[in-house]
Amino acid sequence: MRLEKRPTPSKVWSWATPVLAVLATMVAGGLLFGALGTDPVLAIRTIFWEPLFGEFAFYYRGQLLVKAGPLILIAIGLSLGFRAGIWNIGAEGQYIMGAICGAAVGLAFYPLEIRWLIFPLIVISGALGGFLWAMIPGILRTRFNTNEILVSLLLVYVAEQILAWMALGPLRNPEGAGFPGSRNLAQYSATSNQELIAGWGLHWGVVAALIAVIFAYILLSRHILGLNIRLAGEAPRAARFAGVNPERLVLLCLGISGALAGLAGLFEVTGPSAQIGIDFNVGYGFTAIIVAFLGRLHPIGVLMAGLLMALTYIGGEAAQASLGLPAAAIQAFQGMLLFFLLAFDVLTNFRVKFGALGAA
């Protein structure tokens, strides 16, 4: 068996590999759960079927959009950068900083009830917080040629420290009896990001995610900037020949992904999570990296991958609750997905040939 490079990347395979990766993950995950003493079929069914069509689906279905929203919003931004070969690994930090900035601006107005002014203002502040946090690796790279992967990743831990400080210090609820954590932003009507339709989980963050998908799709397929982004990633010298300024592109891609991650954080802190707490962030920024690749860095793919990833989250929680599977097994299961995806990715550019080994 050997691999032969295809003259053109296969269109069919580039869409078939994610499906194949999901199936392979189900098989390997089933084996894993089986080895842990759980009925594999039941475990897979609990993760993929129960949340959508099971007895408690009315609760889980709403959770699906709540979890998928931030994942998609962040992954869309990341996928633009990844397409251009700009590796923002620190979306988790930008997510935190967006939440802090938005929450701080919102709480500064407490208890004023001018939603038409305050809500848009905190949305902008959230995006700005993520944007500025992403500009740190951006400017360091363009000015001093540092590696944006390392800088953006390390800034996640800085952001986590700032989060803890905010929760314990400046943003702590003065009426919270000394407990860490800010006032409840979801119950403060000027900042509240509630469900738009009861039971759907559709809040403003999900709306923003859908808008981002549409914008990214148009950008990549119709706009000159999208062509430049793809060029920079596929052939940097050709991009320069086409007049692309690489430094501007670095700042732009990091800026967009930072702002979208910041938005995701803002909508989370004013809605589902409701307050700035020490453990506010739950890894959306990192999981979004998987989502971006699972979706083939394509906006529609990211949309579907975000929903799938959210499903494994919710199904995973259900499996933990009803089958007693350890959380680590669920995380390993999610990791397998990325692993299989990257492995099957070979088929897009290579075809498998069986037969005698020829020295070609």
Next chain:
Amino acid sequence: MSALLELTGLRKAYPGVVANDNVSFQVGRGEVHALLGENGAGKSTLVKMVYGLVRPDSGKMTLGGADYAPGSPHEARQSGIAMVFQHFSLFEALSVAENVALGMENPPPMRALATRIAEVSETYGLPLDPSRLVGELSAGERQRVEIIRCLLQDPKLLIMDEPTSVLTPGEVSVLFETLRKLQAEGTSILYISHKLEEIRALCDGATILRLGKVVGSCDPRQKSASELAEMMVGTELTPPAVRDHELGDVALALKDVSVASSAAFGTSLRDVSLTVRKGEVLGIGGVAGNGQDELLAVMSGEVVLAKDRVLLHGNPIGELGPNARRALGILAAPEERLGHAAAPDMSLVENAALSAWVRMGMVNHGFIDWRKARGHAERVIEKFDVRTPGAGNAARSLSGGNLQKFVIGREILQQPEVLVVNQPTWGVDASAAAFIRQALLDLAAEGAAVVVISQDLDELMEISTRFSALNEGRLSAPREAAGLTIDEIGLMLGGAEVVS
């Protein structure tokens, strides 16, 4: 002369193309045998089979009377066959001796090796210092490293793939002396080239390949160059017609341009000045690696300079980037087709938009009109006879020659005022090369200023109005191309100023 290497009925097919079909010929002991053919005739595949890189589908080889079927270059070297590739496989950051050691089966200790290298280079007239870094060597010196690496193995047969394509005329004659010495000692040489005069000067026998088949064999000393060319191409070639026309005002000028190269082991430009007039073809010769890429980049706008270093019709434009210059009419086609002039994985439509959206009005408020891009791609495919199933195919699926036609056509059909091309016919077959040269001449005749950077001196002599040479980042003063002798050109390429 008894045969050293004998090939009988060799065949090798790749998906969609038969690279070699029923190829048979012999190389005698101590013979310099030429393998002659156009790009794509199957010369490279054939020698790769001899060198063990590719296995034939059918056919038989014998070496010194015994059956010979190398499974790897390692086996080929053990059987006494050595090869100097067209593209060097050397590590620039290592010394000459270290590079030689890396290519040997059982390298001796470094000090002994350095002594051996010095001896061999002395014997064969290939001066080379074993302790120098390869990154500091010229192309000719690098080739010597490869040759010496082969000679240290005492080969019975030395294969040389287009050895002179990177050499100045002076270096070529040094190489030929070396090869004649080897021949006198009984070493056979299989010499691949499409340069006819060289083959007539050097070789005892020649096998001519066309489209993978042997179409003839001859003693090249008995044939004229034009007879050989007709055997090689299969038809009579018409040289491009230079049209008589008046030259206009100066279109593009560079004034004392010095640029430090950003790449390691790249070449910096030093005080380069040039002018090119409307209707003129300025030919810039020079051996690879003397600043060609850098020179193109300062004209295309990929490298920006102080305002007054570059003038278009007298207006300073040095600080403008590629797209601003395109808007003013300066277009360029870089040498590296895949990855520089075109994005390998993108379709020809996207690649058409890559450099043509500014001038062809393909972008409106930032949005690309893909119909216009497709139209431009299809026009290029049609006018320049690009062989591809359709404009939707990826650039990397095209053969080198076809992609070259696409890249040149993409710029010419935008009706540039100034066109800068680097190696416009590299790897293109003779009839397509003639077509591209004619298109460049026609463009000049219509009043455009054309700068052709090339390593093919015959090409430059054929189409240039004036000729300059690039040597270590310096550009010689231009000379009228008509009447230049090969000796004068050799001096210019070597960096000497020639006074007319």
